[in-house]
Amino acid sequence: MNFLNTISIGFKEIWANKFRSTLTMLGIILGVGSLVAQSALVKGLENGMKEALVAVGGLEKVYITAQAIPAWQRHRAEQAVGNTMRDIRALQHSAPLVHLVVPEMLLPGAVVTSGSKVITPWHFVGTWPGSLDLNQHVVEHGRIFNDVDEEMARNVCVIGTDIRDALFGDPAEIGREVNPVGEFININNQRFRIIGMFRHYESELDRKTREQAASRGPAPATSGPNRRGVAGGTKGSRTGSGGGMGLAFEWKNKTIYIPLNTMWLRFRAGASTNSEPDPRLTAIYFKVNDLEHMNDSLQQVKNVMSQTHNGIEDFAFNTQENYSESINTAVRNARLSGTIIAAISLLVGGVGIMNIMLASITERVREIGVRKAVGATFWDVFIQILVESVVIAVVGGLAGLLASKGLVNLLSLLSPAGNSPVITWDAMVMAFGFSVAVGVLAGIFPGLKAARLHPIQALRYE
Secondary structure, eight states: OHHHHHHHHHHHHHHHTHHHHHHHHHHHHHHHHHHHHHHHHHHHHHHHHHHHHHHTTOTTEEEEEEOOOOGGGGGGGGGOOOSOHHHHHHHHHHOTTEEEEEEEEEOTTOOEEETTEEEOOSEEEEEOTTHHHHTTOOEEEEOOOOHHHHHTTOOEEEEOHHHHHHHHOOHHHHSSOOOOTTOEEEETTEEEEEEEEEOOOOOHHHHHHHHHHHHTOOOOOOOSOOOOSSTTSOOGGGSOOSTHHHHHHHHHHTEEEEEHHHHIIIIITTOOSSSSOOOOOSEEEEEESOGGGHHHHHHHHHHHHHHHTTTOOOEEEEETHHHHHHHHHHHHHHHHHHHHHHHHHHHHHHHHHHHHHHHHHHHTHHHHHHHHHTTOOHHHHHHHHHHHHHHHHHHHHHHHHHHHHHHHHHHHHHSOOSSOOOOOHHHHHHHHHHHHHHHHHHHHHHHHHHHTOOHHHHHHOO
């Protein structure tokens, strides 16, 4: 009951000095609000980066590219064969720690036309159907090419939604959905039939933005030329946002897949400057069976590739772990810097609480003297002042939690991020806990000063 009375007195002191108490709590409110808001922004950034990482295949995905022959092996340069289909067959039969081994042949700078429209896709590649699972692709309309298409080197392709929009019309602009399956396009003067289209890929923020725009009704039609230099040149809310995070989704939307054998026969077989066609692959992709055995899997693949490459190390591994480590480092640095700034704000709030408590003690010296004269102990006075300090911090902390939502919305308007901020319970608990700790620390010195007052000197204080 005495403890409840102590808390009640603390609230009465705050109410009696409303303006002064509000100014004192302002530092706590800003500190708690900024800590929660910073955590929400970092969480949104982390979610966006991990969303993009999953969209391009996840941590299990590894790809092998060509690299310069090491200096100590350059005398054997004429024996280097590069990445070829021999590697694919060897990995499929001799590397049980990996699966989904997929070859890729890229053709940079391909020109795609349909009528008067000309575009350059970001990713024009010849591959196998396994690339769908490898790169988390989903065919929304039509189908992916099959073994017959591959064997007969048919001129068929599967396109992304940005390719469709650039060649046949953006649904947001023409007011209807276009299914391009069955249409024909020209790729470097080769006629191809579209047999499938991938679903549209976008971040969570882009999806919400698009849905909000759709709920407001169609945008007014604009006039002007519809010719684009690249696929999806400017697409408003349809493009990915957030820098590198959005590029992962744009890359998938601006993709054209064709059978590997078609790429080889139609575009690559005659592209060699030598007398013989160049059989080398642009990259070899695979997924490891178990992330815990990533190093063992890479070593196994390296052993197999060393056999097929005559012992020449003209290949390099690229893993998504590097990107994952970059995500963790960026998140950790952002969280640390934001926490330091918020901690400084809370420290300033603690200094304000200590200041108001010292001023309160000066005003209540005679009251403290009377209490000690009628039997109040050292700890009674100390706990009274400490509880009052904590009450101010708790009220300020609760107000800061309420203010954090508005602060997050304000920061989102002033500096839009690639993903929506996410306020988490652990951030709110941590921020509130810090505010309570600040209140305790700020009340210790004033409490000791008040508890050590001599009752006779306190009663004589004017």
